[in-house]
Every structure is written in structure tokens, then in C-alpha cells.
Amino acid sequence: MFKRPFIVLLSLVLSGCANLSLSNMFNTYSDQYQQTRIALNSNNLEAAQLSINLNTPSDTNYQLDLVEKGKIAQLAQNYKQSLEYFNLAIEKQKSEQLKAQIQISKSGEQIGALLSNDNALAYNLPLHEQVLVHTYQAINYLSDKNNEAAMVEIRQAHIVQSQLLQQQNLDLSARALSDEQNFGVDWHSVNQAYPKMDNVIGSKLNGVQNGFMLVLSALMYESAGQIDDALIDLKAALVLYPNNPYLRTEVERLSARQTGGKASYNSNTHGRLVILYEQDLITPKDELMLRLPIYTSSGDMRFYSVALPTYQYITPTRPLSVQFKDKMLQGSEIAKFNAQAAANLKDNISLLITRQLGRLIAKEQVRRTMAKEGGDVGNVIAALYNLASERADTRSWLSLPNNAQIVSSIEPIGTANLALLIDGHQHPVSIEIKPNSTLLLLVKSNGQMVQNNIYYL
Structure with missing residues (x-):
């Protein structure tokens, strides 16, 4: 009795979700990533790498899988493999941008998303994640002692960063447009019910710029003799964190160097030690079930439950x-990686809700058809499917750190030992301060993993 409507529903869903696995359809990305997160916290980087299945380029999570594998490979100090993954991600992003420019239809994806959830849409790296792809690619090249290629990546990071700054006005326009297409939703009620996420984002600039990229960029620009560019980046980082003593000292030092003033130290007898510290893992998105009041064409108000991504807590910096x-x-903080992720989500939440409302309408039409043609059984099947497939899109780059910190000091040349005190444990590091150079010590810690790498700039 219900064979025809059930087949119609199934064929529509499968045609639009050909590149969406069942796990993605019925489970959030944050839930699926738990196995990887456990492996990373246990310093089992091989297991973490194997836990991410890299599928074909047509898979909806292909770009995300590439950057996850690229960052984990970098944590494992397999820089060549990391470089390859990031290059594939960059090429895929360029390909998607070209498709958008020539307006290649993605009707299959749209149908899949309409009858399942937003996980049926291909994940394209948001601009703030693209900035970090180029930033970490620069680190891969530094590890290969290819400073010239590293500088190219830093310049690419700045190009994408400029696009992100320009995007803010466009996002405001997009939100205004989605507000007009409100499907009868009470947006005041939505704004009251949906978390503000202001505690995650912090200042507006924190949601746009990443201080870790700016500081690394400044170090590389200075090593290349581009003092003006280095000072611009340091000043931008200082605007993000005006109370950071190291950034303030660095700005004062470079400002004096730019104007030909007296040097703060003799570079023949002293060198600079800069420690950049990446701590923990970024907080994943949560799934929030929100009951929205929606008015029908006859003026009746009905409540519908929709699943939306959000950030409800953040890991504090230590x-x-x-x-x-x-x-x-x-250490003094220079970046909160959740800030930009939350700001990007906040900019797009109206569009996400608008898509959810369109999905509610489509699913309700399918349910009515199945109830009409399949009776109670068809109605139950449609209702169960609608309930099971209502999952929030919690995808984001989850192998990123939670925060980044800086320590900076001027020291006499020669060998020395220092101790990193992390979560109650000492980690000794032997260093050599060299004349006319900056020693960059890049430290990463997460759970049981603590590692460090030394670069001379």
C-alpha cells in the first residue's frame, strides 16, 4: 500500500545524497570526530590519521578530510605528507571557486539537503580556515628549510584574510535577505532562543583575524627585511590583544628600527627567542534542538523542532x-581559534535557519503524500525519517588548536636549556641562540602530546 510513496521518497533522497554517507546523514560531524579526538588526546597520531577516511573528491566532506589529515600529519612531524594534503585542499578550493564562477548546477546536492540535512551540501572551507591552511603550509615549508615557499604561503594567507575582511558587508546583506524570506517565522523568538556566542567570539576583530597567523607572518617578514609589513602585522595583532606585553614590546622595537632609532639590543652579541605555543584542541560545535514558532498561510502558529549548530562553551586558556x-x-594569548569559527557561524545562522524552514516545508509535503497514499504506515515511516535525519551541520576543522600564546625574550648568544611547564609537568628543551637571527620555538601540546620544533629566521 505504501510502496509507491516510499520509493518516491527514497529515490529523491538517494539521488540528492549520492555523495553523503549514512553516518553523515544521521550523525553529526562532532559526534563522528570523537574517535579522532580521543586518539589525538592519547598522542596516538597514527590512529588519529587512520580514523579519518579520505573518500573521493565528490564526497561532501572531502575538503574537510584533507585539512584534518594535513594537520594531523603535521602534528606527527610528517611535513611532506602534510604539505601534500594541504596542496590538495587548496586545489580543491580553487576548483570549487571556479565552479561557482561558471555557475555549475548543484541541484542534486540541493535536493539531498532539502530532504535530509545540510550535511548533504559539500563542505567548502570558510575563509578563516583557508587562512590557516596557508599558515600551516608555511610551517611545512619552514620545516623543509624552504623559506621562500613559506613566504609565498604567508602572502596567500594575507590575500584570503583581505577577502574575509571584505566579506563582512556581504554577510550583512545576506542576513538581511534571509530575514525577508522568513517563511512566517518569528525572528524575535529565534534571536531570544538561539545562543549569542559573544563569550566565544569576544571582540568583533577576534572573529575576523587570527593573531597566530599575524605573528608568524611578522616574524617571517622581518627575517626577509620587510620591516614595514612586519610592523603592520604586529600592530594588527596588538589591536586584537592590547594587553599582550610581548606584542607591545615587539611593536616598540620594530617601530624604532623602522624610524632608524637606537636598536634595543646588539644583534652580534644577542639573539631573539620567540616561543609560539598551540594549546589543546578547538571546541567542536554543539547540536541545539530549537522549537520555532512558524505561522501558516492561514495565520495559525505551529511549533517545529529544527537542529542547529552552535557553540555553547569554550575551553579556557591556561x-x-x-x-x-x-x-x-x-605565555600571553595571541589567538582563540574558536572566535573566528563562532563568528562565521553567527554570520550564517539566518541562512541556515532559512534552509531549515524550507526543509521543514519539503519534508512536511512528503509526509502528507505518504500519509495520503500509504495510510498510517506511510505516515509513520515519513515521520521517523524526518526525525532521524534532522541533524545539525556541525562540520568544522577540529584538529586546530584551542588557543595560541607567545613568549618573547632577548638573550645572549650561546647554548642554553629551558623548561616548558605544561599542566604540572616539565619538558626540557635545549636551544642555541645565534647572532643576527631569531630562534622560533614552535610548541604544541594536547592531552598527552607535547612536541616542539626549532626554526631560525
């Missing part, structure tokens, strides 16, 4: 302590 000679240095 300052790094560095014992060096007779002094103790404290």
Missing part, C-alpha cells in the same frame, strides 16, 4: 610557563 635561566616567563 598560560604556558617557561623557566629560563634565572627567570620565569608566562
Whole structure:
């Protein structure tokens, strides 16, 4: 009795979700990533790498899988493999941008999303994640002692960063447009019920710029003799974190160098030690079930439940302590990686809700058809499918750190030992300060993993 409507529903869903696995349809990405997160916290990088299945380029999560595998390969210090994954992600992003420009139809994806959830849409890296792809690719090249290629990546990161700054006005226009197409929803009620996420984002600029990229860029620009560019980036980072003592000192030092003033130290007898510290893992998105009041064409108000992504908590920053000679240095924050992710979500939430409302209408039409042609059984099948497939799109780059910190000091040339104090444990590091150079110590810690790499700039 219900064979025909059931087949119609199934064929429509499968035709639009050909590249969407059942796990993606009925489970959130944040839930699926738990196995990878456990492996990363246990410092089992091989298991973390194997937990991410890299499918074909047509898979909806292909770009996301590439950057996850690229970052995990970098954590495993397999820089060649990381470089290859990031290059594939960059090429895929360029390909998607070209498709958008020539307006290749994605009607199959749209149908799949309309009858399932937003996970049926291909995940294209948002601009703030594209900035970080180029930033971490620069680190891969630094590890290969290819500073010229690293500088190319930093310049690419700045190009994407400029696009992100320009996008803000476009996002405002998009939200205004979606508000007009409100399907009878009470947007005031939505704004009251949906979390503000202001505690995650912080200042507006924190939602647009990443201080980790700016500081790394400044270090590389200075090493290349581009003092003006280095100072611009340091000043931008200082605007994000005006109370950061290291950034303030660096801005003062470079400003004096730019104007030909007296150098703050003799580079023949002293060198600069800069520690950039990546701590923990970024907080994943949560799934929030929200009951929305929607008015029908006859003016009746009905409540519908929709699944939306959100950020409900963040992991607090724990300052790094560095014992060096007779002094103790404290890390000072330069980036919260969740800030940009939450800001991007906030910019797009009206569009997400608009798509959800369109999905509610489509699913309700299918349910009515199945109830009409299949009776109670058809109605139950449609209702169960609608309930099971109502999952929020919680996809984002989850192998990123939670925060980044900086420690900076001027030290006499020669060998020395320092101790990183991380979560109550000491991690000794031997370094050599060289004349006329900056020693960059890049430290990463997460759970049981603590690693460090030394670069000379």
C-alpha cells in the first residue's frame, strides 16, 4: 500500500545524497570526530590519521578530510605528507571557486539537503580556515628549510584574510535577505532562543583575524627585511590583544628600527627567542534542538523542532610557563581559534535557519503524500525519517588548536636549556641562540602530546 510513496521518497533522497554517507546523514560531524579526538588526546597520531577516511573528491566532506589529515600529519612531524594534503585542499578550493564562477548546477546536492540535512551540501572551507591552511603550509615549508615557499604561503594567507575582511558587508546583506524570506517565522523568538556566542567570539576583530597567523607572518617578514609589513602585522595583532606585553614590546622595537632609532639590543652579541605555543584542541560545535514558532498561510502558529549548530562553551586558556635561566616567563594569548569559527557561524545562522524552514516545508509535503497514499504506515515511516535525519551541520576543522600564546625574550648568544611547564609537568628543551637571527620555538601540546620544533629566521 505504501510502496509507491516510499520509493518516491527514497529515490529523491538517494539521488540528492549520492555523495553523503549514512553516518553523515544521521550523525553529526562532532559526534563522528570523537574517535579522532580521543586518539589525538592519547598522542596516538597514527590512529588519529587512520580514523579519518579520505573518500573521493565528490564526497561532501572531502575538503574537510584533507585539512584534518594535513594537520594531523603535521602534528606527527610528517611535513611532506602534510604539505601534500594541504596542496590538495587548496586545489580543491580553487576548483570549487571556479565552479561557482561558471555557475555549475548543484541541484542534486540541493535536493539531498532539502530532504535530509545540510550535511548533504559539500563542505567548502570558510575563509578563516583557508587562512590557516596557508599558515600551516608555511610551517611545512619552514620545516623543509624552504623559506621562500613559506613566504609565498604567508602572502596567500594575507590575500584570503583581505577577502574575509571584505566579506563582512556581504554577510550583512545576506542576513538581511534571509530575514525577508522568513517563511512566517518569528525572528524575535529565534534571536531570544538561539545562543549569542559573544563569550566565544569576544571582540568583533577576534572573529575576523587570527593573531597566530599575524605573528608568524611578522616574524617571517622581518627575517626577509620587510620591516614595514612586519610592523603592520604586529600592530594588527596588538589591536586584537592590547594587553599582550610581548606584542607591545615587539611593536616598540620594530617601530624604532623602522624610524632608524637606537636598536634595543646588539644583534652580534644577542639573539631573539620567540616561543609560539598551540594549546589543546578547538571546541567542536554543539547540536541545539530549537522549537520555532512558524505561522501558516492561514495565520495559525505551529511549533517545529529544527537542529542547529552552535557553540555553547569554550575551553579556557591556561598560560604556558617557561623557566629560563634565572627567570620565569608566562605565555600571553595571541589567538582563540574558536572566535573566528563562532563568528562565521553567527554570520550564517539566518541562512541556515532559512534552509531549515524550507526543509521543514519539503519534508512536511512528503509526509502528507505518504500519509495520503500509504495510510498510517506511510505516515509513520515519513515521520521517523524526518526525525532521524534532522541533524545539525556541525562540520568544522577540529584538529586546530584551542588557543595560541607567545613568549618573547632577548638573550645572549650561546647554548642554553629551558623548561616548558605544561599542566604540572616539565619538558626540557635545549636551544642555541645565534647572532643576527631569531630562534622560533614552535610548541604544541594536547592531552598527552607535547612536541616542539626549532626554526631560525
